[in-house]
Amino acid sequence: MLKFVFLGAWHGHASMHVKEAAARPEEFELVGMHDADAEVISRNQEKWKEYGLEIPLFESVEDLLNSEAAAVVIEGHVYQNLDYVEQALNAGKHVLMEKPAGVNLEHLERVHALAEEKGLMLQMAYMWRYNPAIDEMLGLVREGLLGQVFMYRGHIPKPIEWHPELYGEFKAYHGGVYFEMAGHLIDLMVAIMGEPVSVQGVLGKHYGARTEVDNAVVVHECKDGIGIIDTTGMQVGMDRRIEVHGTKGMVLHEPLGSNQLRVFLQEGTEEYDAGEWHDVEIEVEPEYPTLLRELAACIRGDKEPNFTLEHDRAVQRTLLRGSGIEDGNALRKG
Numbered sequence: 335m336l337k338f339v340f341l342g343a344w345h346g347h348a349s350m351h352v353k354e355a356a357a358r359p360e361e362f363e364l365v366g367m368h369d370a371d372a373e374v375i376s377r378n379q380e381k382w383k384e385y386g387l388e389i390p391l392f393e394s395v396e397d398l399l400n401s402e403a404a405a406v407v408i409e410g411h412v413y414q415n416l417d418y419v420e421q422a423l424n425a426g427k428h429v430l431m432e433k434p435a436g437v438n439l440e441h442l443e444r445v446h447a448l449a450e451e452k453g454l455m456l457q458m459a460y461m462w463r464y465n466p467a468i469d470e471m472l473g474l475v476r477e478g479l480l481g482q483v484f485m486y487r488g489h490i491p492k493p494i495e496w497h498p499e500l501y502g503e504f505k506a507y508h509g510g511v512y513f514e515m516a517g518h519l520i521d522l523m524v525a526i527m528g529e530p531v532s533v534q535g536v537l538g539k540h541y542g543a544r545t546e547v548d549n550a551v552v553v554h555e556c557k558d559g560i561g562i563i564d565t566t567g568m569q570v571g572m573d574r575r576i577e578v579h580g581t582k583g584m585v586l587h588e589p590l591g592s593n594q595l596r597v598f599l600q601e602g603t604e605e606y607d608a609g610e611w612h613d614v615e616i617e618v619e620p621e622y623p624t625l626l627r628e629l630a631a632c633i634r635g636d637k638e639p640n641f642t643l644e645h646d647r648a649v650q651r652t653l654l655r656g657s658g659i660e661d662g663n664a665l666r667k668g
Contacts, residue, residue: 335360336630338430339403340367341395341418342410344374345432347461349381351407354626356385362626366390368398369410399425405629407459408432413506413665416441419456423448428455430629434517435650437507439662442650446643455632457625457639458646460521464623466616467595468522471578471585475526479599480580483526484559487577488519490590491569500546500567507664509657510547511567512537517653518590519576523554523561525641526578529648530554530561533655541568552656563656593618 338355340348355362367389369375375391382389392398399406399422406422408415408431416436422429423445435442435458449456462468474480492511500510507513512535535552539545548567553560574590583599593616602608623631631637654662 337363337403338405339365341406343367343369345409348409365403368392419445432459437665467593481582483580485579486523486561488563491566494568497567512550513657515565519563520652521649527556530556535656
């Protein structure tokens with residue numbers, strides 16, 4: 335049983351952890367939460383009623399960190415999260431941190447060193463890491479069935495209704511919609527192709543007041559190929575996808591987050607005939623991994639993390655470069 339708490343509860347992704355705790359009470363217990371913003375607490379209490387959990391409130395960060403929880407899930411504002419991570423690690427807690435990995439690269443490096451020094455887990459909550467279709471895609475790459483991966487393409491837009499948020503919460507950061515969204519796809523690109531050797535971006539301001547980045551494409555030259563990631567804050571009709579092209583095959587995943595794959599392999603396997611397109615729905619096993627299950631397994635010592643701290647630093651470095659950030663600091667001054 336993994337007992338965990340929320341430190342910061344602003345981010346919408348917190349809901350998936352509440353849902354999982356409610357669905358798997360034999361595996362997880364949500365011990366409570368703390369957020370300094372009473373409006374955030376009130377909103378979540380109303381939103382999470384459907385899960386039927388009584389979620390205690392801690393009056394302070396100190397009270398929360400003195401709880402029986404073994405792990406802290408960090409779901410605050412991006413500019414808060416590295417401070418929260420540092421406090422949790424110093425209290426001896428394992429950590430699952432919401433993406434992206436904070437606003438300052440040096441601070442990220444410090445908390446990574448702290449986690450290693452204390453022997454604590456610090457993992458990133460990139461929500462599609464353990465999606466069954468993406469897991470199959472990564473497996474095909476690892477097994478060499480795609481050959482040399484020479485092209486990775488990812489498209490991850492936000493709907494046009496979201497666009498006004500660029501002038502609220504996300505105005506605090508350089509990179510606009512790209513800084514907010516691209517990390518999901520960079521995470522997988524780096525897992526497949528390694529950290530890029532060069533990054534070139536076009537960060538457009540093309541809609542509304544045109545003062546914030548709302549339309550972006552970034553090209554990454556990697557050792558053996560090119561990765562292209564684009565995002566926008568003005569999509570009509572959601573269409574998120576990933577393409578992985580290799581010298582022996584290709585994989586298309588659309589819509590992103592589904593269990594669907596299109597696979598073409600030059601050399602056949604038991605699952606895939608050679609030289610044919612296969613449209614497959616990946617079966618979800620009862621014990622499929624999730625962010626919380628991965629964290630729990632690593633805490634128990636059942637396995638090593640699938641994604642290392644060095645990988646997470648490479649992802650953050652790449653995200654910052656693509657967002658036009660040269661000094662490692664994503665937070666705007668003033």
